[in-house]
Amino acid sequence: MDLPNLASLDLTTAHLADACIRAHIPVRAVSLKPVVPGTTTSGRVLPARHAGSVDIFLEAFERAQPGDVLVVDNGARTDEACVGDMVVREAQLAGLAGVVIWGLHRDTQDLREIGLPVFSLGANPTGPLTLRDREPEALSTAQVDQWTVTTDDVVFGDDDGVLFVPASHVEPLITKARGIRDVERAQAERVRQGESLRSQLRFGEYLASGLTFREHLRTIGGAVEE
Secondary structure (H helix, E strand, O other), X not given: OOOOXXXXXXXXXXXXXXXXXXXXXXXXXXXXXEOOOOOOEEEEEEEEEOOOOOHHHHHHHHHOOOOOEEEEEOOOOOOOEEEOHHHHHHHHHOOOOEEEXXXXXXXXXXXXXXXXXXXXXXXXXXXXXXXXXXXXXXXXXXXXXXXXXXXXXXXXXXXXXXXXXXXXXXXXXXHHHHHHHHHHHHHHHHHHOOOOHHHHOOHXXXXXXXXXXXXXXXXXXXXXXX
């Protein structure tokens, strides 16, 4: 699935997370950071559960489609890095759109020069420390924080973190996210021109209404939470 990245969509993971809430879809967000600030990525999840050897990634690349994002499950280990420059170079050569790591990376300077978007929990100079047993689902699922993701999911990443959404919901979520973005930008412009957000959202009316804030926002077409 070759998706346009967030920058070209002019959307953020925050817009998409809000769209998930509106659509009653679980918000599967994880606080991972890009190696290069300002980096964005999006694509079909290409899962790989690391077990101490690079061969799992090479096997995943054999199955990859252009625009996929390698999603590496290393159990959030902080004692070793599981992805370095050679894996990222190979991912780039395979036509991938990025790498997301539930764990650590290394070779930071090289990764910055390569330029392929990489998201992780941070860096560690130590490579894999042990060889573990490979799990049966090593190439079919990845566990990222509390979320289990598969090739039926799409991942989006930017400076706020990464977000996983079902591939079947991507198009309607993007449409909903654009609507949220447009309303919020209009509100921000009015604030810049001197009109407070409280005034725009008729906050005094809300305080006297007995409604919840989200119920109030529905009645006036606000967007901050609704």
